[in-house]
Amino acid sequence: xxxxxxxxxxxxxxxxxxxxxxxxxxxxxxxxxxxxxxxxxxxxxxxxxxxxxxxxxxxxxxxxxxxxxxxxxxxxxxxxxxxxxxxxxxxxxxxxxxxxxxxxxxxxxxxxxxxxxxxxxxxxxxxxxxxxxxxxxxxxxxxxxxxxxxxxxxxxxxxxxxxxxxxxxxxxxxxxxxxxxxxxxxxxxxxxxxxxxxxxxxxxxxxxxxxxxxxxxxxxxxxxxxxxxxxxxxxxxxxxxxxxxxxxxxxxxxxxxxxxxxxxxxxxxxxxxxxxxxxxxxxxxxxxxxxxxxxxxxxxxxxxxxxxxxxxxxxxxxxxxxxxxxxxxxxxxxxxxxxxxxxxxxxxxxxxxxxxxxxxxxxxxxxxxxxxxxxxxxxxxxxxxxxxxxxxxxxx
Amino acid sequence: xxxxxxxxxxxxxxxxxxxxxxxxxxxxxxxxxxxxxxxxxxxxxxxxxxxxxxxxxxxxxxxxxxxxxxxxxxxxxxxxxxxxxxxxxxxxxxxxxxxxxxxxxxxxxxxxxxxxxxxxxxxxxxxxxxxxxxxxxxxxxxxxxxxxxxxxxxxxxxxxxxxxxxxxxxxxxxxxxxxxxxxxxxxxxxxxxxxxxxxxxxxxxxxxxxxxxxxxxxxxxxxxxxxxxxxxxxxxxxxxxxxxxxxxxxxxxxxxxxxxxxxxxxxxxxxxxxxxxxxxxxxxxxxxxxxxxxxxxxxxxxxxxxxxxxxxxxxxxxxxxxxxxxxxxxxxxxxxxxxxxxxxxxxxxxxxxxxxxxxxxxxxxxxxxxxxxxxxxxxxxxxxxxxxxxxxxxxx
Numbered sequence: 083x084x085x086x087x088x089x090x091x092x093x094x095x096x097x098x099x100x101x102x103x104x105x106x107x108x109x110x111x112x113x114x115x116x117x118x119x120x121x122x123x124x125x126x127x128x129x130x131x132x133x134x135x136x137x138x139x140x141x142x143x144x145x146x147x148x149x150x151x152x153x154x155x156x157x158x159x160x161x162x163x164x165x166x167x168x169x170x171x172x173x174x175x176x177x178x179x180x181x182x183x184x185x186x187x188x189x190x191x192x193x194x195x196x197x198x199x200x201x202x203x204x205x206x207x208x209x210x211x212x213x214x215x216x217x218x219x220x221x222x223x224x225x226x227x228x229x230x231x232x233x234x235x236x237x238x239x240x241x242x243x244x245x246x247x248x249x250x251x252x253x254x255x256x257x258x259x260x261x262x263x264x265x266x267x268x269x270x271x272x273x274x275x276x277x278x279x280x281x282x283x284x285x286x287x288x289x290x291x292x293x294x295x296x297x298x299x300x301x302x303x304x305x306x307x308x309x310x311x312x313x314x315x316x317x318x319x320x321x322x323x324x325x326x327x328x329x330x331x332x333x334x335x336x337x338x339x340x341x342x343x344x345x346x347x348x349x350x351x352x353x354x355x356x357x358x359x360x361x362x363x364x365x366x367x368x369x370x371x372x373x374x375x376x377x378x379x380x381x382x383x384x385x386x387x388x389x390x391x392x393x394x395x396x397x398x399x400x401x402x403x404x405x406x407x408x409x410x411x412x413x414x415x416x417x418x419x420x421x422x423x424x425x426x427x428x429x430x431x432x433x434x435x436x437x438x439x440x441x442x443x444x445x446x447x448x449x450x451x452x453x454x455x456x457x458x459x460x461x462x463x464x465x466x467x468x469x470x471x472x473x474x475x476x477x478x
Numbered sequence: 479x480x481x482x483x484x485x486x487x488x489x490x491x492x493x494x495x496x497x498x499x500x501x502x503x504x505x506x507x508x509x510x511x512x513x514x515x516x517x518x519x520x521x522x523x524x525x526x527x528x529x530x531x532x533x534x535x536x537x538x539x540x541x542x543x544x545x546x547x548x549x550x551x552x553x554x555x556x557x558x559x560x561x562x563x564x565x566x567x568x569x570x571x572x573x574x575x576x577x578x579x580x581x582x583x584x585x586x587x588x589x590x591x592x593x594x595x596x597x598x599x600x601x602x603x604x605x606x607x608x609x610x611x612x613x614x615x616x617x618x619x620x621x622x623x624x625x626x627x628x629x630x631x632x633x634x635x636x637x638x639x640x641x642x643x644x645x646x647x648x649x650x651x652x653x654x655x656x657x658x659x660x661x662x663x664x665x666x667x668x669x670x671x672x673x674x675x676x677x678x679x680x681x682x683x684x685x686x687x688x689x690x691x692x693x694x695x696x697x698x699x700x701x702x703x704x705x706x707x708x709x710x711x712x713x714x715x716x717x718x719x720x721x722x723x724x725x726x727x728x729x730x731x732x733x734x735x736x737x738x739x740x741x742x743x744x745x746x747x748x749x750x751x752x753x754x755x756x757x758x759x760x761x762x763x764x765x766x767x768x769x770x771x772x773x774x775x776x777x778x779x780x781x782x783x784x785x786x787x788x789x790x791x792x793x794x795x796x797x798x799x800x801x802x803x804x805x806x807x808x809x810x811x812x813x814x815x816x817x818x819x820x821x822x823x824x825x826x827x828x829x830x831x832x833x834x835x836x837x838x839x840x841x842x843x844x845x846x847x848x849x850x851x852x853x854x855x856x857x858x859x860x861x862x863x864x865x866x867x868x869x870x871x872x873x874x
Binding site for chain 2: 121123129130132181182185189190191192193195240241243244245248249311312313374375376377379380381382383434436437442443444445448449
């Protein structure tokens with residue numbers, strides 16, 4: 083693989099617009115009852131009709147984002163609207179908390195125990211409000227965002243099974259998603275309030291969850307950022323750490339903070355060194371920081387989003403720093419991911435490979451994989467390579 | 479492998495008394511703070527000190543059971559006592575519900591969201607009361623047993639995340655464990671009450687959870703026993719179904735119900751046919767009844783308890799019916815399990831293999847694997863082969 087950024091931009095663009103988006107457009111929209119089917123087998127056939135709120139909102143976000151960023155295509159807006167009309171009506175309890183899942187017709191199945199349902203609702207309706215101009219959508223976005231801010235210190239609320247006081251811990255996912263979400267909300271929220279939230283979250287991630295010495299992101303730490311010697315306290319999720327790093331890299335770029343950009347790139351590279359499977363290739367799903375057996379039986383599996391988030395982080399890191407190590411790692415992850423996850427026969431990407439890189443679940447979507455990580459990463463990588471190719475042209 | 483039952487009895491006896499029990503005796507007892515360490519690496523080193531209530535109570539049960547059934551060894555009773563003194567003091571909330579986990583010193587970590595913590599407490603303290611003669615232990619057992627009966631229709635209580643009414647479902651684990659638990663309680667509970675509970679649970683398992691046509695046990699069904707087309711409703715856990723079948727086979731034997739014994743043997747054989755990995759050998763962990771991708775990423779892994787419960791079911795089934803298919807399957811599972819799970823180098827059994835049969839987690843114990851399935855199965859298989867070898871002798 084050479085430095086042909088133009089060709090790379092083209093690969094990502096084609097995959098996005100000629101393969102992945104058409105796949106979801108064709109197979110996933112529930113035109114009858116509203117919302118989307120996300121449980122799609124390899125060929126795109128629906129094998130389950132339950133509607134998981136994370137994925138429903140994420141699909142609204144994807145189609146609205148493409149409409150806003152790429153092209154004002156009426157068919158994309160219509161697909162976003164098919165979720166955006168269905169979801170606020172069925173997706174929330176009387177307190178405005180977003181359920182975890184609904185059945186096909188929209189009746190609640192699983193209670194709102196999960197703050198990320200609200201996060202993805204805020205992201206979705208912010209993009210959709212921008213695309214549609216609907217005031218109602220803006221209200222839904224702001225209500226969800228405020229709910230996230232309100233719930234963030236006790237994200238599971240009454241469904242929290244942790245006994246209070248014995249071993250207080252906080253989790254990386256909350257500030258990490260808040261950093262990304264706040265960027266999504268920037269046109270809706272007062273800028274000083276927003277910058278303040280971003281400051282706090284960046285600070286929390288880069289001091290409390292980052293172990294400076296090891297160069298690793300921990301999933302769970304004590305409230306003061308210290309380590310706790312237990313399963314959760316030793317947990318490393320390399321893909322999650324890498325995703326957090328590109329969220330922060332993106333914030334650092336907007337703030338012209340070259341030092342922070344370089345620090346996030348260092349960390350991406352270090353996490354990859356730690357999380358790469360030197361025997362079979364690919365990035366592990368879960369690891370124990372001290373090398374003990376992790377609790378998660380799926381620890382050595384290779385997941386689509388982990389590799390796609392790494393491609394985003396590495397292409398963005400290379401674009402912002404032009405560091406050669408970044409490029410070397412980009413190539414390594416690119417070769418691994420494109421040759422195993424992408425499915426040229428039926429389109430879209432497989433989600434789950436076993437350690438050896440063989441397909442573990444013969445699906446394109448399920449309870450956790452929908453129309454989100456693949457198109458978002460394809461879009462973002464395309465943009466990085468587009469920028470790199472234009473820079474190169476200017477240099478020629 | 480031949481029909482040398484005497485030799486087989488010896489293999490199981492030796493593994494139990496010279497390998498597995500000494501392993502736990504040596505490595506797992508927390509003589510300082512009470513209770514047990516269950517997170518043991520391959521060699522037996524402790525890598526985590528949290529105390530998971532299922533496993534704590536199961537270890538009390540194992541040592542008390544050996545004391546009651548095999549030999550009144552003071553060292554075994556002392557180990558059981560080391561848990562039995564620690565647990566009632568630290569393990570329950572003010573309403574008498576058993577927590578899910580404690581830290582090493584006994585402070586609660588995870589709330590009592592799980593009815594099986596109470597189940598295993600009842601089993602443990604029933605055996606321990608029998609071994610020690612302590613009235614206090616009897617009270618703990620009865621209180622836990624009554625708690626199980628009280629909680630069984632809403633096992634997760636306030637931690638239940640299912641939205642009421644949309645899709646009511648019940649789970650096999652509850653009647654299944656109740657059947658086994660009730661046998662354990664037989665010396666403590668009035669016999670007509672007990673027989674009534676057993677009748678109801680056997681009836682529920684064999685009519686509601688059994689799909690007669692497919693010959694499979696479903697993990698979750700509607701309250702009337704019908705199937706629900708969703709992830710949970712399609713779920714098959716072959717090891718669980720097989721374990722349920724030997725619980726019921728054991729009840730049928732006590733009741734001299736040859737028809738029910740034969741039905742449970744048919745089902746064990748049928749579940750094995752369905753759940754056996756014809757490519758790599760071993761029994762899958764989770765399957766979808768309709769062949770769709772299961773939700774569980776660990777679906778194709780091979781777990782110790784699944785194979786041990788199958789050895790119990792097959793040796794018991796063969797002892798009770800002498801059906802040749804039972805013997806053929808016994809041999810197949812025996813060869814697979816003994817050559818891969820048992821660890822002649824450091825003792826005890828590995829818990830988790832990948833699909834190909836390689837060790838997935840280099841441990842002897844963790845959050846879910848403790849001193850229970852291996853010794854219980856070794857003890858029960860030994861007893862089956864002992865009985866078979868005596869029967870053979872009588873025939874000679």
